[in-house]
Amino acid sequence: MQPDVRTTLVTPPRRTRNISIVVVAVAALIVLALGPLVLSASLQFLMLTMIVYALFAVATNFLVGFSGLLSFGQAVFFGFGAYTAALLWTHGVPFWVGFIAAPFMAALVAAFVAVVSLRTSRLYFALLTLGFSQLAYEICDALYNFTGGETGIPGINIPNALSGNMANFEFVLLVAAVAALALYWVRRSSFGMALQAIRENPTRAEAVGIHIYWHHVLAYVIAGLVCGLAGVLYVVYQQQVSPSLLDWTTSGEPVLMAVLGGMGMYLGPAVGSFIYLFLQNYVGQFTVQWPLLVGAAVLILVIVYPRGFVGGLADAFGWIRRRLGAREMVAGEGSSP
Amino acid sequence: MVLKAKVGAGVAVALLSAGVLSAWSSPSSARASARATHGTVTIVSIRGTSGPTASLGVPGNNGLQLAVNSLNANGGLLGKKVKLILLNSEGNPDLASTLSRQAVLTDHAAALFGSVSSSSGAYEVQAAKRYHELVISYTFSDAAFTRTSEYTPYFYSVVPNTDMEPMAAALAFKKEGWTKIYTISPNYNYGHAEVQGFLAALKKLHVHYTLVGQQWPALGAPNFTSNISAILAAHPQAVYGGIYGSDLVTFTKEAEGFGFFNKTHFAAQYGAIDLQALGSAAPAGVVGYARGGWWTLKSPQVKTWAKQYDKKYGTYPSSFTMLGTMAFDAWVQGVEKAHSFNSTKVSRAMAGETVSTMFGKYTLRSCDHQAEIPEYIGVVSKKPTAYGFAGYSPTFNASWNNIKEACPVTR
Numbered sequence: 012m013q014p015d016v017r018t019t020l021v022t023p024p025r026r027t028r029n030i031s032i033v034v035v036a037v038a039a040l041i042v043l044a045l046g047p048l049v050l051s052a053s054l055q056f057l058m059l060t061m062i063v064y065a066l067f068a069v070a071t072n073f074l075v076g077f078s079g080l081l082s083f084g085q086a087v088f089f090g091f092g093a094y095t096a097a098l099l100w101t102h103g104v105p106f107w108v109g110f111i112a113a114p115f116m117a118a119l120v121a122a123f124v125a126v127v128s129l130r131t132s133r134l135y136f137a138l139l140t141l142g143f144s145q146l147a148y149e150i151c152d153a154l155y156n157f158t159g160g161e162t163g164i165p166g167i168n169i170p171n172a173l174s175g176n177m178a179n180f181e182f183v184l185l186v187a188a189v190a191a192l193a194l195y196w197v198r199r200s201s202f203g204m205a206l207q208a209i210r211e212n213p214t215r216a217e218a219v220g221i222h223i224y225w226h227h228v229l230a231y232v233i234a235g236l237v238c239g240l241a242g243v244l245y246v247v248y249q250q251q252v253s254p255s256l257l258d259w260t261t262s263g264e265p266v267l268m269a270v271l272g273g274m275g276m277y278l279g280p281a282v283g284s285f286i287y288l289f290l291q292n293y294v295g296q297f298t299v300q301w302p303l304l305v306g307a308a309v310l311i312l313v314i315v316y317p318r319g320f321v322g323g324l325a326d327a328f329g330w331i332r333r334r335l336g337a338r339e340m341v342a343g344e345g346s347s348p
Numbered sequence: 349m350v351l352k353a354k355v356g357a358g359v360a361v362a363l364l365s366a367g368v369l370s371a372w373s374s375p376s377s378a379r380a381s382a383r384a385t386h387g388t389v390t391i392v393s394i395r396g397t398s399g400p401t402a403s404l405g406v407p408g409n410n411g412l413q414l415a416v417n418s419l420n421a422n423g424g425l426l427g428k429k430v431k432l433i434l435l436n437s438e439g440n441p442d443l444a445s446t447l448s449r450q451a452v453l454t455d456h457a458a459a460l461f462g463s464v465s466s467s468s469g470a471y472e473v474q475a476a477k478r479y480h481e482l483v484i485s486y487t488f489s490d491a492a493f494t495r496t497s498e499y500t501p502y503f504y505s506v507v508p509n510t511d512m513e514p515m516a517a518a519l520a521f522k523k524e525g526w527t528k529i530y531t532i533s534p535n536y537n538y539g540h541a542e543v544q545g546f547l548a549a550l551k552k553l554h555v556h557y558t559l560v561g562q563q564w565p566a567l568g569a570p571n572f573t574s575n576i577s578a579i580l581a582a583h584p585q586a587v588y589g590g591i592y593g594s595d596l597v598t599f600t601k602e603a604e605g606f607g608f609f610n611k612t613h614f615a616a617q618y619g620a621i622d623l624q625a626l627g628s629a630a631p632a633g634v635v636g637y638a639r640g641g642w643w644t645l646k647s648p649q650v651k652t653w654a655k656q657y658d659k660k661y662g663t664y665p666s667s668f669t670m671l672g673t674m675a676f677d678a679w680v681q682g683v684e685k686a687h688s689f690n691s692t693k694v695s696r697a698m699a700g701e702t703v704s705t706m707f708g709k710y711t712l713r714s715c716d717h718q719a720e721i722p723e724y725i726g727v728v729s730k731k732p733t734a735y736g737f738a739g740y741s742p743t744f745n746a747s748w749n750n751i752k753e754a755c756p757v758t759r
Contacts, residue, residue: 053453152535152566161536161567162467163441165474166498251471255442 036278043184047177055176057292059183059248061285063241064268066187068280070237071265073194076274077203078230079210081133083262084124084140085238087147090257092117092239094151097164097252106170110247114239121235125228144259151254163253167246183244190240195277197233206230270309273319282321388431389689391416391679392451393461393672394472395487396439400568401464403593403621404487404668409434410661411669412461415676425683433457437468439568444468448475448483458689459484459679461672464593465567466490466510466538476502482691484679486671489513489639490541494716495756502695504712506675506719508639510538511753514546516723516746517588517615518553520635523744526586526613527557530579532572532599533590535564542590560584565591572599576606589616597625609634618728621666623737630738632730637746640667640674641724642707643733644742649706654735664735670707677705678712678719710748715755720748 046058067089074080095116099109128139151158158164173182197203208216209223217223246252255261264287265280272283287305294301312319318326393412395405416432419425433455437444444463451457452475462472462485469488476483477500484504485493491509492498508516521529531546533539543562550557561582563575572591576599579587591599596616603609609631618636620643642650642665653673657665678698683689686697700714711720726740733739 051453053450056449056453155535155540155564159537160540161441161534162470165445165470166477249445251445251474253442253445255440 040184040188044181046184047180052176055180056248057288059180061288062184062187063244063248064265064284064288065281066190066244067238067241068265068268068272068284069191069194069278070234070241072269072274072280073198073237074230074234075266076269076280077198077210078206078227078234080129080227080231081137081266082140082231082234083137083259083266084128084142084144085234085265086257086259086261087124087140087144088117088121088235088238089242089245089261090147090151090252090254091120092242093246093252093256094158094164094242095239096243096246097167098158100167100169100246101164106173110243113243114236117239117242118232118236121239122228122232124235125231129224129227129231141259141262144257144262148254148257148259151257158254161254163251165251167250167252169247169250173247179248183248186240186244190237191278191281194233194237198277202226202229267305267309269319270312271305271319273322275318276321276325279319279321283319286320387428389425389428389458390431390433390455391459391461392433392435392447392455392457394435394437394444394447394451394463394468395461396464396468397434397436399439400594401439403597403625404464404666405436405439407621407661407663407666408461408464408487408668408672410657411665411672412676414657414660415673419676419680425680426687426689428689437463439465439468441465441467441471445471445474448472448481451475452479452481457481458683459691459694461486461675463488464668465536466493466541467536467567469493470498470537473498473500473503476500480691482679482695484675486675487639487668488538490537491545492537492541494718495753499716499756501699501717502691504675504678504695504698504717504719506678506712506721507671508721508723508751509718510541511545511548512751513617513637513639513723514542514588515549515552515751516637516725516744517635518546518549518555519746519750520615520637520725520744521550521557521586521588522553522555524586524613524635527555528583528585529557529559530561530563530582530584530587530612531559531590532563532565532575532579532587534567534592534595536567539564539567539590543588546588546590565595567595569595569598572602573606575599576603576608580606580608580611584612586613586615589614592617592619593622594625596622600626600631601629604629604631618740619667620664620735620737620739623728623739624663626738628738630728630730632728632738634728635725635744636728636740637723637725638667639723640670640707641742642667642670643735643739644724644726645707647706647708651734653706658735664737674703674705674707674710674719674721678703713755720752722747723751 047055050058071085074082092113095113096109124143128136131139152160173179205221205226209221209226213223268283268287269280271286273279290301290305294304316323393409395408396402397405413432416430420429424430435447437447448460448471451460459482462483463469464487466488469485472483473493475481480502482502484506486506489507489509491511493503494505494509531543533543565572565575615635619638623630654664681701681703682694682698686693698712702709702711713720723746724742725746726743728738728740730738
């Protein structure tokens with residue numbers, strides 16, 4: 012019994028834990044915000060890609076890791092948000108109208124996909140979302156006169172105030188951070204708790220009056236909205252869109268990022284996106300077979316350590332803390348009068 | 349105390365991360381300075397050397413590499429050796445976009461030699477605009493890049509564009525009297541622009557045609573049997589094909605099985621590489637056109653160049669080997685004239701310049717930066733050329749004067 016008692020004693024109170032999370036998150040944000048001052052142009056661009064994909068991965072993980080809905084169709088909403096913004100802006104619609112409307116259009120599409128797909132069981136749900144992803148890609152590719160087909164839409168104009176390197180970077184970072192925070196708030200709300208209850212024990216959740224289907228639909232819509240917003244941010248920094256944004260492989264990327272970073276932690280997928288894109292960019296310079304490395308890393312993680320990179324870090328810190336706590340206790344016992 | 353410790357930890361994480369970011373940012377600047385100190389200048393070629401456009405991508409790169417090797421062997425350019433970096437865009441516009449950015453921001457390329465497909469080219473032209481980087485295309489040919497608001501002074505087209513090439517084909521259609529027409533072209537900006545240019549050229553030549561159908565297969569489609577059946581069902585007198593490369597080779601082999609070439613006339617971009625790939629399956633009697641018909645040129649220098657290429661790569665050059673060499677010559681001449689590698693200065697120097705190449709002289713038009721070059725078009729014959737593959741002599745006159753357009757009025 013002794014070790015259990017010691018462990019309990021050294022666990023910090025929840026308030027302290029929350030403060031430490033906030034401090035680390037704010038520190039990370041400040042560091043990221045310094046990017047344009049210290050990074051070269053190419054690394055700034057890579058960092059922006061990481062930020063946008065981090066939001067995309069966190070939103071996807073809201074479904075996959077948090078709600079237990081394995082969706083392979085999130086690229087539909089990412090791409091839909093991007094294309095809606097791109098088309099609105101190229102047709103002269105004011106920037107802010109497009110910026111706000113595009114995520115909601117993505118959410119609308121997500122509502123349709125959710126209402127149709129969630130009537131099926133888990134496996135068929137995953138397959139249906141995959142099907143929607145491929146359907147969206149094919150439609151986009153076929154509508155050449157509207158979407159630019161395989162060429163996509165290059166050279167999208169954004170306001171001058173946002174086109175400078177610094178402003179563009181800070182804008183994307185700020186919006187992504189606010190969206191991630193909002194999603195975190197949803198996760199901690201009673202709705203989020205209900206989603207967690209459904210994931211852990213759907214029968215019991217239903218027995219206490221939680222409507223599983225509509226909770227899942229709403230979760231899907233919220234994730235679609237945030238994925239759509241990530242798509243809009245993609246256009247803000249890339250100023251272009253192509254059909255590959257809607258491809259099923261793009262849907263797979265945030266899932267891989269979540270697995271790499273850790274599905275159980277809120278910011279795990281964000282860290283996963285950084286690792287994934289780092290491998291893509293740096294290993295990709297030496298070999299075009301870099302996905303093999305990512306695949307191997309994912310395989311090892313899933314089999315050996317499913318909590319991912321951030322889960323591993325948390326466990327390591329926990330272990331160190333317990334060891335230090337144990338030493339303090341032993342020292343404290345020795346020096347007591 | 350615990351709170352203080354946490355804040356301290358946060359600050360430590362922040363400082364550590366900042367350190368990592370700074371360290372991370374150093375390689376590119378280190379690379380840049382290394383480039384300057386070693387006396388080399390970097391140029392980048394972004395082409396699909398795998399995927400559906402590889403049969404056009406690889407020979408173009410080979411041509412550039414030979415030209416760079418030859419230049420370096422003769423002392424380089426402005427006292428510097430030229431380093432050619434080859435990036436594979438896999439025929440994917442998204443990847444081409446990323447690579448063009450990498451070429452500018454990471455490799456600090458003095459010039460960028462463009463992709464195969466115009467869908468990838470669209471993003472390279474954007475890079476030219478955004479970063480004021482000199483981009484020279486010798487393969488992607490959408491006329492929009494030189495003739496519309498897409499134009500940027502940093503872009504040059506050393507390839508017949510999607511108005512010039514279709515005009516060459518339209519001249520053949522007019523001469524042959526083909527008016528009941530079908531078109532098949534890949535479903536992206538080049539494919540649509542090529543067909544649009546072709547129909548506009550027919551109108552310009554006062555050909556009263558009937559369009560009996562159109563097909564827009566994807567670039568790199570695995571087969572064309574449904575397209576071939578649909579075309580034959582419409583009984584066209586002639587088919588204009590915008591498909592090219594491995595797609596054209598696949599189409600030709602499958603069409604042969606349908607007796608396609610006995611039932612309708614066909615015109616498409618049969619270049620040296622396609623004709624070599626088809627071998628005895630090359631369809632005699634079809635109208636073939638090429639953007640760089642080197643095998644029709646009689647110059648001994650060109651013959652030696654082709655033989656040397658064959659010796660090195662085990663195959664004869666393609667149109668794009670020739671055009672790549674011509675594009676490189678244009679850049680070299682621009683650099684020498686500007687006495688600088690700066691994109692803005694070289695771009696200005698190239699405008700209106702007459703470039704001397706082993707394939708003959710040509711001028712880079714100042715008004716839109718389009719090279720004044722011809723299209724090579726003729727009837728494919730089973731009789732092998734001097735190089736052993738089926739070919740054609742330019743039986744239709746598609747000289748620059750016959751296919752050129754006036755300068756864009758808006759500029």
